[in-house]
Amino acid sequence: MKIAIIGVGLIGGSIGLAIKSEVGSRDRRKSPLEKSKVKIIGIGRNLKRLKLAKKIGAVDEITTDIKRGVKDADIVFVCLPVGLIAETVKNILPYCKKDTIITDVGSVKQPIVSEVEKFFTQSLNLSISQSPAFIGGHPIAGSEKTSVKYASKELFENAVVVLTPTNKTDKKSLDIVKKLWKKMQAKVKIMSPVRHDKILAMTSHLPHAIAFALVNLADNFEFVGNGFKDTTRIASSDPEMWADIIFNNRTNVRQAIKRIKFELEKIEKAKTKEELAKIFRKAKEKRDYYVHKR
């Protein structure tokens, strides 16, 4: 089995490491990797980064030639910034086998999935069974660090990976991608691209917008405590990557910003200490229950 990873950064590199650590592991029987030796090829534009990925063992081979990289691949992981994913899928299609499964790790799903599907049906003019399959995916894992040097085979352990099939998605391919993520110790959740983007706007994209806004507003940094540091950690994330994500999910993020402004107004307008305490108690109980315990 040949697996191609386009974009070997934190996520792409960790996929390589996680798959390789599972090859030959104890319960191989359950694995989609069982039938043959797995070869992982890392594809990118930056040779130095690719060499580092190979050195740390995230990939077996490397190439800057995307066409050659995806040739004969059974599965292609597109681990690029959100804004480049659909275009890249289009570009590699002519060079993939008919039964290649292409999947991605983008933090936004609806624009990518719909653009790819439009292209599959319109431009290729092929029935689903004759063309490579595309499975939208998003591992909810990562950090503000983006380089392959932070890649880890444990990055997806107990992380949720959302797969976003539509009625056009090939079920068998979905199942293979699902099993592959499970082998990487992830918990797979299935939902529509639209629902994914609504949820993630609130649980991920809004917190990033807030962290960036809070840092831009602040000064007197010698008086920040650990609270400020933690609250704004993700403001040290890659700004281009996050502009890409938030722009591609702008309708949902704008809605989320409207809602957080409304929540903040409740605090702004609270007239008594008890009114504030009620708001804060609700939050603490919710967080301690849902987040602390996980």
Add this chain to the structure above:
Amino acid sequence: MKIAIIGVGLIGGSIGLAIKSEVGSRDRRKSPLEKSKVKIIGIGRNLKRLKLAKKIGAVDEITTDIKRGVKDADIVFVCLPVGLIAETVKNILPYCKKDTIITDVGSVKQPIVSEVEKFFTQSLNLSISQSPAFIGGHPIAGSEKTSVKYASKELFENAVVVLTPTNKTDKKSLDIVKKLWKKMQAKVKIMSPVRHDKILAMTSHLPHAIAFALVNLADNFEFVGNGFKDTTRIASSDPEMWADIIFNNRTNVRQAIKRIKFELEKIEKAKTKEELAKIFRKAKEKRDYYVHKR
């Protein structure tokens, strides 16, 4: 020297541990603790908590009788919720020595300092030199955990402690409190109570308000990543304590909320990916420079 700590939680307990670890340390000469043996008395209402404080070595003696506790104390640290500090200072005054120095650790300074000073001049009808001194203080340290069991002698190492004298403050007493905090390895900054409250509204109180608001807004907690977890860590803080802080600094916090809403609107209204990237780049550069490096 007798030091009384009223309220032996995370902060009060850590003060006890930090002072005791400094007693007899190498450069005793520079210490205000040099002249005599230091005895620390922990004062509180909850005997179980006080016993725990003694057991971990944060205090030498304990009492639930506040009058007896502050008797003969050279320095009194009031480590209570913001809303109880001024009242407690008033209550203990008749039982303190004339040269006792009273200081506090409240996260809000202006309402406390002005109430205490009003009482000192009006009710006592004493000149400054005849009455105990009050020094407003605020160690910018702590966490969402509040119990004495998390107390640590290192809590104030390299932490900023703000002291907020006014034109009525006794300079000699200020100097003693300053030296004491320095012995606890803190970096002492001096500013007015008003300036302290304006700055902390932005660097501490607003991030807490945001974290509480974000958790109240969120659902679908199985899809939160580390970003959300870190951004909302402080929403697991003590809600009563934070209602107290934010209520006592409400004018500044309301102003800060207005300003963060405006910052968020910039993201909401951004029309292009590049506009977003510009906002996010500014934040990342600022945070990497001011926060990462510290």
